[in-house]
Amino acid sequence: MTENTETNTQEQEQAPLRFLDQYLPYWLSQASYWISSEFHREVARTGLTFAEWRVLACLYGSAGETISALCRLALIKQSTLSKLVKRLEASNLTLRQTTEGDRRQTLVSLTAEGQARIAGLVDKAQAHQQEILRPFGEENSSALIDTLKELVREHEHSGLFGHDSARSRR
Amino acid sequence: MTENTETNTQEQEQAPLRFLDQYLPYWLSQASYWISSEFHREVARTGLTFAEWRVLACLYGSAGETISALCRLALIKQSTLSKLVKRLEASNLTLRQTTEGDRRQTLVSLTAEGQARIAGLVDKAQAHQQEILRPFGEENSSALIDTLKELVREHEHSGLFGHDSARSRR
DNA sequence: ATTTTTCATATGAAAATTCATATGAAAATT
DNA sequence: AATTTTCATATGAATTTTCATATGAAAAAT
Numbered sequence: 001m002t003e004n005t006e007t008n009t010q011e012q013e014q015a016p017l018r019f020l021d022q023y024l025p026y027w028l029s030q031a032s033y034w035i036s037s038e039f040h041r042e043v044a045r046t047g048l049t050f051a052e053w054r055v056l057a058c059l060y061g062s063a064g065e066t067i068s069a070l071c072r073l074a075l076i077k078q079s080t081l082s083k084l085v086k087r088l089e090a091s092n093l094t095l096r097q098t099t100e101g102d103r104r105q106t107l108v109s110l111t112a113e114g115q116a117r118i119a120g121l122v123d124k125a126q127a128h129q130q131e132i133l134r135p136f137g138e139e140n141s142s143a144l145i146d147t148l149k150e151l152v153r154e155h156e157h158s159g160l161f162g163h164d165s166a167r168s169r170r
Numbered sequence: 171m172t173e174n175t176e177t178n179t180q181e182q183e184q185a186p187l188r189f190l191d192q193y194l195p196y197w198l199s200q201a202s203y204w205i206s207s208e209f210h211r212e213v214a215r216t217g218l219t220f221a222e223w224r225v226l227a228c229l230y231g232s233a234g235e236t237i238s239a240l241c242r243l244a245l246i247k248q249s250t251l252s253k254l255v256k257r258l259e260a261s262n263l264t265l266r267q268t269t270e271g272d273r274r275q276t277l278v279s280l281t282a283e284g285q286a287r288i289a290g291l292v293d294k295a296q297a298h299q300q301e302i303l304r305p306f307g308e309e310n311s312s313a314l315i316d317t318l319k320e321l322v323r324e325h326e327h328s329g330l331f332g333h334d335s336a337r338s339r340r
Numbered sequence: 341a342t343t344t345t346t347c348a349t350a351t352g353a354a355a356a357t358t359c360a361t362a363t364g365a366a367a368a369t370t
Numbered sequence: 371a372a373t374t375t376t377c378a379t380a381t382g383a384a385t386t387t388t389c390a391t392a393t394g395a396a397a398a399a400t
Contacts, residue, residue: 027318028202034325148197
């Protein structure tokens with residue numbers, strides 16, 4: 001008989017909205033995931049891992065970043081990144097130099113080969129973004145990015161990064 | 171001498187905007203990461219992994235989800251999720267039932283213990299979201315979530331999920 | 341009613357990530 | 371100027387994730 005479009009009728013509450021449907025972090029993750037997913041294929045074609053692409057993209061146009069700066073930019077844990085960069089170095093895509101002043105630091109930067117390897121991807125990334133944002137128009141697109149930037153600005157310092165341990169197990 | 175607030179003066183280009191600074195996927199990742207990070211601590215206090223929380227949250231209020239539906243909701247790959255659910259089951263937080271009609275499917279749902287375990291977290295999650303969005307006001311907050319929903323709607327079907335292999339290695 | 345195809349989930353071996361901690365060096369303190 | 375503290379990065383062992391593939395079952399085709 002008059003069967004609802006939604007699954008069952010156990011509860012009378014008019015809107016069977018799941019908790020998730022109104023949960024910002026859920027939608028942020030979903031949006032982030034699917035948008036990035038699309039670009040995965042493009043990246044895969046070049047033979048790079050997505051994490052590798054991320055790191056290289058962070059270095060694009062930079063004169064060099066410390067490992068810990070890269071951690072924050074690429075959202076990769078220090079121990080993970082340390083190993084990833086080692087691999088990139090072995091593939092001749094990045095190089096390391098110890099800083100002049102502070103010899104504790106290591107500056108990671110792109111080699112010429114690294115530059116060449118991702119220059120095309122960066123262009124494609126920008127084109128991809130254009131496509132994604134087209135339906136929203138100039139106005140809304142800027143508004144979205146600005147809002148995201150503000151969210152980040154307000155929350156990036158609430159959980160000190162890089163120091164691996166975020167304490168998790170029971 | 172007149173040292174700039176910005177790092178160096180190698181390049182004269184007025185706006186040393188990095189590629190990333192205008193790159194939507196970057197800001198989506200960052201926002202998603204930092205917002206979720208804050209809640210990590212809350213989750214950790216309960217002895218749950220963040221991935222475990224995600225899965226349990228997806229089951230909250232549901233009559234049961236198939237493994238593959240959970241993959242899309244929690245953004246976890248099928249093989250990973252299969253193992254995670256096994257652990258949850260061993261801890262008595264979820265249970266599995268084979269479907270009536272289609273015995274290929276398995277419905278995962280919360281046990282009473284599972285419900286109890288995350289009920290408090292769900293409340294805290296909602297409170298957390300309130301705090302995050304307060305500075306933006308009712309209007310902008312809804313706009314943000316709506317935009318994210320639209321982004322997801324337009325892109326979630328461009329890279330069929332669940333089938334693990336997204337093809338990556340060289 | 342077989343055979344083939346498709347779908348949902350599981351699993352083992354390989355790879356990557358994480359935690360905990362070590363190392364090496366600068367800064368701060370005594 | 372020695373000692374302690376703090377900071378940046380690296381590394382080994384344990385854990386988790388991933389890829390590739392297997393299994394079991396329904397649907398479709400013959």
